């Protein structure tokens with residue numbers, strides 16, 4: 001074991017030296033490269049293009065009724081025989097949990113009453129979270145169909161993201177979400193309880209809601225107006241998904257900065273902590289807007305309940321998978337990480353099953369960039385790299401099912417350290433900030449993958465080959 005680690009360290013050292021020599025032999029100044037306009041980003045196309053019209057009603061007993069119409073355009077080059085949706089509420093039913101060798105004290109109950117295609121009731125296939133709608137006739141590229149859904153559900157207790165927590169309802173992925181379509185097939189992977197196994201394109205949403213008066217609804221939509229209103233509508237465009245939290249008696253701290261309303265929703269007698277979090281969130285948002293690019297909404301909601309998770313315009317933070325509430329410092333770090341996702345996931349998209357590092361690693365990296373840029377602390381390159389020595393030599397961009405229990409060490413940890421190594425001899429913090437701005441300008445509202453990231457970084461730093469990336473990214 002020790003031998004293996006020593007060998008690994010030597011290889012890393014050698015590769016670092018090679019990478020270092022590459023990175024320090026820049027033939028042009030980075031400034032002049034940045035000003036050239038001959039780089040054109042080659043983003044990954046979603047292949048499907050959707051608009052969602054969702055009508056949500058919640059009864060006093062915590063039962064939700066959904067009527068949704070989804071308009072799907074075939075943005076691929078192929079004729080379609082079917083349309084594939086993620087239908088994640090079905091994962092938490094007793095039946096599916098049993099199939100997945102899992103269980104919950106309170107599973108969800110899901111009843112689908114009717115699915116109709118262009119006004120005609122149809123049969124469908126539902127297998128775990130995969131909902132397949134067969135098309136009556138082939139859908140040509142550029143053509144669209146409307147699928148109507150009428151269903152009811154209750155939330156599980158102890159679910160992942162789609163869950164009831166304390167007295168709050170977390171409605172994540174509660175509607176049928178159109179999958180992306182690429183390389184001649186629907187890009188729908190098996191559901192996993194760890195990591196994000198769903199991937200959607202940027203879409204437009206209109207949501208109407210009617211909930212019991214004692215609850216407060218907060219969501220991706222903005223501004224929600226009076227959050228105490230129990231009946232309302234919101235519209236939001238060009239987002240990967242919509243999240244709604246229905247909250248019981250939250251403590252609300254609000255702050256305005258740069259025309260953005262930052263709201264903290266807490267549930268305990270911890271007003272001082274909530275104020276501190278409000279300050280941290282404001283500073284984070286200001287820094288990222290200044291250094292990376294504009295935040296796209298006029299409101300940011302931070303719900304201090306449930307697991308740390310990002311959604312467009314709203315994040316949740318309080319706990320990590322299955323382990324309880326984190327301490328105040330860890331909570332602040334978590335909030336910063338989830339805010340960073342507004343850029344890396346929310347604005348620059350990536351497939352979180354096949355390229356999770358592009359949102360998790362970039363969010364971790366930019367969160368630590370914010371920390372070191374604002375605290376003046378020295379960047380601990382040695383200790384960051386020492387942590388890598390303890391890992392096996394896996395790349396950071398394997399599909400989620402290819403990692404065992406150590407996915408986070410690669411997708412978050414190793415990728416963020418390797419990004420720091422990239423800037424270590426290339427201008428440090430200042431150059432990292434400029435790089436992220438250029439990255440944002442090139443890829444905002446586009447999807448990027450590992451190969452395209454490398455193409456961009458090589459261009460940006462004028463690198464001759466892939467050698468810096470080869471020991472941590474598996475490239476096609």
Ligand SMILES: [Zn+2]
Nearest residue numbers: 337341360363
């Ligand atoms: Zn994250």
